[in-house]
Amino acid sequence: MFQTLVTFVNWVPEIIWLLLITALILKITWTMWVHYIQQDFIAGIDFVLLEIVPPREVLRNPKAMELFFTNALYHWSLKGGREAYWQGAVWFWFSLEIASIEGQVHFYIRTPTRVRGLIETQMYAQYPQAQVKVVEDYTLSLDKNEKEEYKIDPISPVIELFGSLQKGEQMWMQIIVTPSKKEFHTKGTWFGHHDWVKESEKQLEKVLEPYTRLNPRPDGSGNAIEIRTPAYIDPIIKGINTKMMKIGFDTGIRCYYVAKKENWSMNSRRNIRLIFRQYANPYLNSLSRINATQADALGGGGFIGGFIMLSEKTVMILANRMLQEYRERSFFHLPMRHHILSRLPWPISPAIKEAAPPTNLPT
Template identity: 30%
Template sequence: MDFFSIPFLIVKASWWIITPLILFSVAKKSYLYWKQKLYIDKLKCSLLEVRLPQEVFKTPKAMEYVLAGMHGVWDELNFRDIWVKGEVLPWFSLEIVGTEGAVHFYIYTQTKLKEFVKENVYAQYPDAEIEEVEDYTEKLPMNIPNKYWDLWGTDLKLMKENPFPIRRYMEFEEIEEERRLDPIAQIAEVMNGLGRGEHMWIQTIIQPATDMNQLKKEGDEVITRLMKRDMKKSPGMVGGGMKSMQGELGSFLSLMLGMPQGQTEEKQERMFPPEFMLSPGERDVVKAVEEKTSKLAYETMMRFLYIGRSDVFNKANIPALFGFFRHFNTFNLNSLVPNSKTLPKKSFFAFKNTRGYFRKMRLFNWYKYRSTLPGNISTPFLLNVEELASLFHFPGQTVKAPQMTRVLSKRPSPPPGLPIE
């Protein structure tokens, strides 16, 4: 029998089992998508703009507490909630927007939760001014890209597994406000330089992780793997010398204790805990993973767009967006990188221009509808409240962009005992 005919014979004999399983899986996903879309389409949502005065001495730690408070919308969904109602956990969209030189900070939420969001923001930023505003995406044509408008953008993903953290705000901080570094300053300056007909949008969609312990479980697996890694790999020149010394020591101990040499080596391994076998850099990685998995996490989707009229569209602005996210990348831990499946680059294959056009149109629609449905090519990844606060927070005095929308004066507090109707 021909070797290459074996797979064909297997499929021929088992198609009646495989085919229903595949069809059931497809039907299950399609049904869930349909039910969730019906549920989401009925929801009313609001866009809140947050403005703060210049004199704000708050670090991103305040935003971390805001996000931890907003995580309170988490609830356990049962079978009926998911498969009959199509219910999904509430989500939020954190958006940094540059519109023709002006910089805005928005939080998109379900209308029934807007007071809940305001309370969490006011708790940490009592001088903030929060106003429900018109959706800025509605001010542009719905059919972008077209003859008069062009865009470029991408979805982002984590380079490594969820438990490995990106660079966090503590690594940018200094004790003195004037020496404190803030990556928001860089992107605010770029947005401040946008001309008429240019727009730059950064969107971070967050939804409490369905399984509260998912990140902790994944982190435990990573730590176990790091702590019990294969120690029999090539030791190198220095490691080889050390192993030779260990071998001689083992031989000496075996003679002194009257036991076989193999047992001595096993006893030596038991004498040294796994953490003692890690390099200083590896210990830092384990510590960072433990720190990330100890905090509340959100399922996250991130994307950015640069949109401009065709006559002013400037591709030189695109590297600035990548530069903003490079602030949070590290080689030993994790990085935010483009999802190549969403990049609107031209393909080397057939219909290369058409494929680029549809990718741009798809990106614009995904951003506009702020959807968390599983129909997107990008899959959510897990970031904790500390990482999210690093990526999205309201800037203090260190950010001097002149077109940053701010409150001209602090919001006065009402006198105590004021009667309320």
């Protein structure tokens, strides 16, 4: 009996190592499987590029684009086990793009063809006089030879900068959006997680904690909470509360400047980094650049770029910041009528096939 026990004890380290190696192999195998099926699913998504041509007079403020984001782009859904781990289904993502082709500004939405009809109808619902049409990918051409809101339009600096480009220059801005599923680790738990709304509540409690006092009630029934915040804290509290009441998107923004060698302008390259200053509030938050690259950067293609398998994580690595729809519409909406008309692609060629707004929309 004792000899058997000694033999078993001697085998314990080997058994533990065997279990650890088996668990590691299973983990790697599972990860590779999920990557493989997601790559296959993503490769099967058919995307279409829609150009949004604004009307000559946009009488709606940017709030209209907020409604468009909510109704057309927020595709939140729970994936079942068969969908997620057998079919490799991922949430759809959308690319909102502004491109300047030699000074002419274009608005694009890159969307899966499956929801193209929804994108078109919701755009017409908010901008009945706009035109939505299918176009070729403009990047392929490189291979060929409210009242106050009516007064101040935050997209104005972007349109003006994009519209100032000269022949041989191009600027592109891409905004990737998908419904937010960002999670935060719950303190005090091993595997607990919570969403961004709960995280906002925790941040609000953290802000209020220094100004919160518990006063014992005279009858001894407990404590009364008293919160006295200084005036300079009020904008922070209001901002957090406002965001918690809005729909959240995981968002990433990417900007490009490309030009022929003889037309290259260092000033244009520098200016594209400054077009987001109007969105900054140093006291609360602002946008900051997290990465920069150039066309011949290592890993952009070839062996290294092709070795990384396409999965939901690699596709959405850009969209790892969270914005609400009322923030999104500040970056992407049809400019209002006071903008210079020559910046936008008018007139429209009659030879181009265009979609027409549904006849049953309210007027």
